[in-house]
Amino acid sequence: MAETETDARLQALEGLLALPAAELQPTLNTVGQLVSELLKADKVDVFLLDTSTQCLVAVGTSDTPMARLQKSLGLDRLQLANGGRAVQVYETEAPFITGRHEEDPEELPGIKHRLGARSSVMVPLPIGMETRGVLAVTSARNDFFTQGDLRFLQAVARWVGLVAHRVELVQELTNLAVKQARRAAAEELITVLAHDMANYLLPLQARIQLIQRRATRNQSVEDQRDANGAAASLRSLTRLIQDLLDVGRLDQGLFTLRPQPVDVAGLAREVASTANTPGHPVNYRGPEELVMLADPERLRQALENLVANALKHSPPGLPVLVDVQMQRRLEGPWARLAVIDEGPGIPGEQLPTLFERFARGPGSTGLGIGLFLARRIAEAHGGTLEVTSRPGDGTRFELALPEDLATSR
Incomplete structure (x- = not known):
């Protein structure tokens, strides 16, 4: 390879990394045009998989007559089920080179006969940690590309993958920043309204x-x-x-606790009794007395939120149980307060975000703050709030609080 050609290719690779991290399609179109001019190709495509349609879609293409013809023929979208060399490269993650497309029985007829492709180099396109598409270069002339072109295109694909990944990360960060700004404004408005309503x-x-x-x-x-x-x-x-x-x-940072000796068992029994109705029984199980240092109002708030949540998701007539027990651990005694319902359970995909602020599941009519606050109250006491649930098998929320001076009888 001539020295001037090598320099041109190195400059092209440097130009790829210098592309701005803006929108993905314009960036990939620039990539296609740059590679097309460098290799004197009739068409360059950056195919990415569209998982919703299971198609390889030419997200970025060169601005050339063959590329425009490809789009008019609908060959810029390649169904995985239809096969073809580009699909084969994507699925096997193995590069491909040919100078005789018209003699290849594995290539799609539309590409060979209607598009007029004769030579191609195709390499898998890695983005992030996985193969997400194919980088393909095509010529209307036979035996046009060399093994050197293949090696160069493999290097280009790695660099294009870095560029595409960088663009996607910037877009994700931008979307996250917009979402967080909207959420912050909404939360401030809700707090102001709550303060006014409290009056x-x-x-x-x-x-x-x-x-x-x-x-x-x-x-x-x-x-x-x-x-x-x-x-x-x-x-x-x-x-x-x-x-x-x-x-x-x-x-x-104004959320504070006022710990004092409190009968946790009596408090839990009172919460259960207040929430109990003929249509939705709430039962208490546990010791007559369990005294520990805690903030009684905050603890009541957490328990009321847990019981209200259980009642909301329990079918009429089925009981909710508030179960209080003393538990001995290596680090000392803990009070364990469990709220157990016999409802439909929580889908597994909702569990990771269940305690997030304003998280709401399907069919929920609340604001999604009760469980968030209950966990923060538990954590403020140095404790934990965990959930165990399976669809069709009810739900158990367990609030555990440490207290060296806890006693029960």
């Missing part, structure tokens, strides 16, 4: 209490029932607003 809760609670007392004094059963229902709804709204405000406090 109306105390007057509303006072009004409902007045109605309850009046209904009791007048012995109006219907009014008592309606007032009690309104009070229960207000408690749910208060808990939701408190959760939203706590999300904001976590972001601002």
Whole structure:
């Protein structure tokens, strides 16, 4: 190979890495045109696999008459099921070179006869850690490419893979930045709204209490029932607003604990009793008393969120169990509080993101913050919150808290 040709190819490789990490298709079109001019080819394609259609798609092509003809014939999309040399290179990850396409029984008729391809060099295209496509160079003349061209194209494919991977990473980072900016704005708006709504809760609670007392004094059963229902709804709204405000406090580093001796068993029994209804029984199982240092309001908040979540996903009539036990570990005693339901379970694909902020599963009507806060409360106590679930077999959330001074009886 002449020295000037070698220099030109080295400059071409350097030019590939100098391409800006912008959009993928324009970048690959530039790659195709650069290689076409360097090898004096009639067409250069950067094929990438479209997994949705199982096609090799010419995402980047040279701006040449044969490339335009290829597109008009629909040969810029190659079905894997139809075979052909490009598909073979992709599937076997082995390079291919020929100077006699018209004599090749393995090539697609459209490429041989309608496109007029006579010589080709094709190499697999690695992007990231896997083969994602094929880099193909074509000429309308027989015996046009050499083994040296094949080796050069293999080097080009590696460099093109680096460029494509860099473009994809930049696009992913850009999309992530936009998504995070939108999420941050939404979270700030939600926190402001929650703060404003909280200002109306105390007057509303006072009004409902007045109605309850009046209904009791007048012995109006219907009014008592309606007032009690309104009070229960207000408690749910208060808990939701408190959760939203706590999300904001976590972001601002203002989320604090006020630990004190607390009867965890009594607290869990009270949460279960409050949530218990004829249509959705909530049962308690555990010791009569289990005293440990914890923040009672935060612990109540975590348990209420876990029980509310269990009730939301349990069929009517099936019980939810709040199970409290003392557990001895090497590092000392732990209190284990489990909330167990007999619902449909959680699909496996949802488990990795279950405790993320605002994560919501299919059919969920909540905001997706209850489980997030419950885990953060457990972690603030130095504990853990884990889930065990299988579709059709119910769900178990287990909150474990360490406490050297914990005692039970």
